[in-house]
């Protein structure tokens with residue numbers, strides 16, 4: 001259940017609260033990505049110290065390895081990974097298209113050879129629902145087709161119509177296998193497709209909402225489209241989604257993109273950038289990304305940042321540069337912790353700004369100060 005707590009007079013930003021079986025999520029929220037049942041290099045207790053309220057898991061990856069038999073025998077994903085707060089799982093459609101080989105897309109679903117050992121597999125709406133029920137995630141995403149970008153209107157239409165037919169099959173599966181609502185019931189989020197076409201996005205949003213899910217994601221973003229298209233798609237789609245349900249922009253984004261999408265009515269975000277870029281030595285700062293492998297930090301003994309996680313205090317830029325350049329594990333851990341702190345505190349500051357009626361000033365400050373080029 002989603003409660004709308006406050007709205008911003010200067011934009012479509014909202015402050016909300018989403019209740020799930022494993023706890024309450026304050027929105028706007030950033031969700032650290034834990035694809036293979038771990039947020040890479042970060043301990044669950046460290047995630048709690050970062051105030052991570054919900055993390056992401058992935059149907060495709062966990063189904064391929066270690067498999068649902070093992071995770072089911074463990075009592076579900078929460079027990080398996082020792083994480084007792086909410087988990088959202090993506091349904092696998094996007095990952096099949098971005099990772100698997102020899103994919104054949106059919107009406108019933110997708111046939112492919114998995115990216116690990118090439119075993120032939122099949123993933124369709126009902127299978128994705130079954131896997132996520134076994135994982136026991138708090139929020140399960142419907143099985144959709146992430147429409148590739150760019151594409152012609154007719155291709156976007158047929159892709160979007162397939163996503164709607166698959167959503168109907170997910171709806172029927174849920175009604176048959178998980179009829180209970182409220183309390184400990186798994187939530188299901190529909191995913192709106194339609195590429196960069198307003199008519200398709202609006203039709204998909206209307207038909208998806210008519211099927212009645214617990215929240216809605218905007219899919220087909222962060223797939224290479226220009227940023228202005230990304231923002232326009234959010235502007236077209238959010239007004240058609242229920243005010244009293246959560247909206248999730250999948251795979252997004254940079255700090256300024258997240259703030260601009262909050263301003264357009266998005267509540268939830270996930271992005272691999274803070275943890276992925278940490279592994280190649282890039283730390284986020286209010287003034288833009290800083291690539292610590294750069295020689296200019298060789299004798300820079302200032303702290304990583306004035307605004308960082310307690311576990312990252314006491315380490316200089318020069319020292320972290322040394323760790324990254326020598327592939328020392330502590331280096332990627334420190335920058336991962338710092339970057340997650342940066343993203344999670346960005347969301348926390350956005351929540352406070354909406355509550356205090358100063359979101360316009362917060363938005364202007366973040367966007368003006370952040371330079372996309374690495375320092």
Ligand SMILES: CO[C@@H]1O[C@H](CNc2nc3cc4c(=O)[nH]c(N)nc4cc3[nH]2)[C@H]2OC(C)(C)O[C@@H]12
Pocket residue numbers: 090091092093094098141142144145146147191218219220221222223250251252272273
């Ligand atoms: C900037 O990060 C790269 O871009 C991907 C994130 N962008 C993204 N757009 C998405 C769209 C969908 C969708 O339409 N449907 C479903 N079910 N899930 C989705 C998941 C998505 N994630 C990351 O994915 C890789 C790892 C390929 O690179 C990252």
